[in-house]
Amino acid sequence: MAAAKYIIYLSDTNNCISRKVGKKAEVISMLINEGLKVPSGFCLSVEAYGDHVNQHSIDRIIKMELERKKSSDTRWEEVWDSSLRIRHAFREFEISQEIISEIEEALTSYSKDTVWAVRSSSPKEDSTSFSFAGLHESVIGVVGKKQVLEAIKAVWASLWSDSSLLYQNELGLRPNESKMAVLIQPVVRDKISGVAFSEDPLGIHDSCAVIEVVNGPCSNLVDGSVEPDQWLIDKKTKKVIEHNESTESKEAKSNVSLNRKKINELINTLLKLEGLLGEATDMEWSSSEEEITILQARPITTFKHKPDDKRPWYLTLKPNDKKLKQLAVKVEKELIPLLEKEGVELASEDLTLMTNQELIVAIKKRSEIDKKWKRIYYEDFIPFAHGVRRFGVYYNDLVKPEDPYEFIRLLQGQELLAFERNKAIKTLSTYIEMHPELKESITAKITKTGEIDITFFVEKGHIEFKKMFNVFIKESMDIAFNGVRLCEHPETLLKICYNLSNQKNENKINDKANELEEAFISKLGQDSKDFGTDLLKMAKISWKLRDDDNILVGKIESQLLRILEYSLEVIGAPDNVDLDQSLRESSNFIESICHQLNNKNKSDLTSFRFRFSQENNQKKTDNQFKPRQLLGQPASPGLARGEVKVIREIEDLSKFEQGNIIVCDAIQPTMTHIVPLAAAIIERRGGMLIHGSIIARELGIPCVNGVTNLTSLLEDGDFVTVDGYLGIVTVGKTDFSLEF
Secondary structure (H helix, E strand, O other): OOOOOOEEEOOOOOOOOHHHHHHHHHHHHHHHHOOOOOOOOEEEOHHHHHHHHHHOOHHHHHHHHHOOOOHHHOOHHHHHHHHHHHHHHHHHOOOOHHHHHHHHHHHOOOOOOOEEEEEEEOOOOOOOOOOOOOOOOEEEEEEOHHHHHHHHHHHHHHOOOHHHHHHHHHHOOOHHHOOOEEEEEEOOOOOEEEEEEOOOOOOOOOOEEEEEEEEOOOHHHHOOOOOOEEEEEEOOOOOEEEEEOOHHHHHHOOOOOOOHHHHHHHHHHHHHHHHHHOOOEEEEEEEOOOOEEEEEEEEOOOOOOOOOOOHHHHHHOOOOHHHHHHHHHHHHHHHHHHHHHHHHHHHHOOHHHOOHHHHHHHHHHHHHHHHHHHHHHHHHHHHHOHHHHHHHHHHHHHHOOOOOOHHHHHOOOOOOHHHHHHHHHHHHHHHHHHOHHHHHHHHHHHHHHOOOOOHHHHHOOOHHHHHHHHHHHHHHOOOEEOOEEHHHOHHHHHHHHHHHHOOOOOOOOOOOHHHHHHHHHHHOOOOOHHHHHHHHHHHHHHHHHHHHHHHHHHHHHHHHHHHHHHHHHHHOOOOOEOHHHHHHHOOOHHHHHHHHHHHOOOOOOOOOOEOOOHHHHOOOOOOOOOOOEEEOEEEEOOEEEEEEEEEOOHHHHHOOOOOOEEEEOOOOHHHHHHHHHOOEEEEOOOOOOOHHHHHHHHHOOOEEEOOOOHHHHOOOOOEEEEEOOOOEEEEOOOOHHHHO
């Protein structure tokens, strides 16, 4: 048989070099050559990856995704979206028969029931300068050729994971020059396993080694699903300095113990590895009663790059399954109910009964509550959004759909708070539609003055409508939009109700969710049925709460604005203070208000920001030539054409008409009541899980987001075509004469 082109065995130390098989495989090969116990196996070289990518033109897909916009302008959620599409491309195309034949030949040296670990081994990975630990894929527990091939594609695709791309950008590396080799070894199943560091990776304890140990496979420790027992060992004396039992060990009363002999073996092995690598060493190991097996070893880079290394932060964006389950309970059962409760309590307080001193206390309290929930938003709500992403990857791997976003259709149709509010608006608009004389009067008044006074409805004898409208304002619209409380602008909301009454066709929400869910469940095996259904349930909670949390946090912000507005009246401040700008730009704005309330002095304007006229505040394009095409993220599928309406200020909401294209920085939860009127959405902010994308998919209208400098490129009245399939916005009406 001809020499293998793609397969390199770990025992072949002459060919196991980093540029062919990656640093991880090179080190393991070196350890085998040194006589250390390491699982045997083989490596699929970077050449196999390169040929697969070139054969199916995946490099073009990668290039398009990476060049949609500058990495410095790209949000993490947009990176994840691109990563999902790249992953889908890798999973979609079959590996060539030439590569498969060599893999089959390598597998014949082992029994058919061998359990495999298929892991990444990029040339850039595990170097003395950079650690990619945890950022690339490892697939453990693979049996048979078919599963091995699928795992290989998953590892290849993980070169383009969101965490990996963010980390490479952080380090100034060039992702388009990246390659991936794949390490394939039999799984070692020993009684205990763990990780060990020849130096404290946190740099706290000098001359100490750190050993972490768990019962069962090391993968449980690495992915965070099991908390380890930790041992701190003096490297010179080999004495135990500290032993910390895990919570699970204490509760189960079955801690994993290391005897003196095993500790000595681990320390001696660490020191030998440190000498071979010439660096402080991080080792994954497994141990039976008799001996230690080294699973992998690499230099420790975390403490050397501690000030700038953001890899640990990127890893927190993707909590493991155990953490996600904990977050699901915490967010759904604890945080959201508390967030709702605090919003209601703040709204019920009568500010007019408060003395100045009581106002000061209340302002500080509300400010702290607002800060608290914004912190929780980033610490808990955003990580919990990974529940949707986790299900998406699982669904795509299992179902292999043509559309990488098909999984979202299983999550739609839930009772989102935004939709409950829109139902209330629809009830009001239906009332207007059912009373032609009222609608005619409103039309005349809008045409004549452009404004509508709420007392107008009492004059027309529609007291019932006014009551309904007031309930709607109080219960649904006590939220903030760009530093303005919507409930204080009833005329704007009334115009939206009126515009909605003219809507002829309603967007239909996807009705195939049940069918897709049944198909998904039918593909789950007996062993994975509980896991798969639990993952779907968690994703649904994540999908709903990822939207609801924005609205509820907006209510808290509204209550902070309410007390600040009232306090400005008390101290006699001008009525054109811009609260949004003042809060963002002045660190002592709240302190200034409290100081003036306390001293009853004339208003000190130094920390205040004032609203400019709408004309001066809005940026418009002054270029003679507009771009012909804008490239963004395909956030919701569909095609639509129409005139642009740029939403910058609250006044813009009332001018929005049916069939307009929404152009904005981001669809906020506080402005989704105009979305049912829209033909499409275009946003500067990007990502599949931002509010605009969720609402667009629920309503079945196209959405393109992640368009840089959007609100300075388009202006009211521009005609655009929105392609939600490709993420492209074409500016101007089509002139077919230009095609000839």
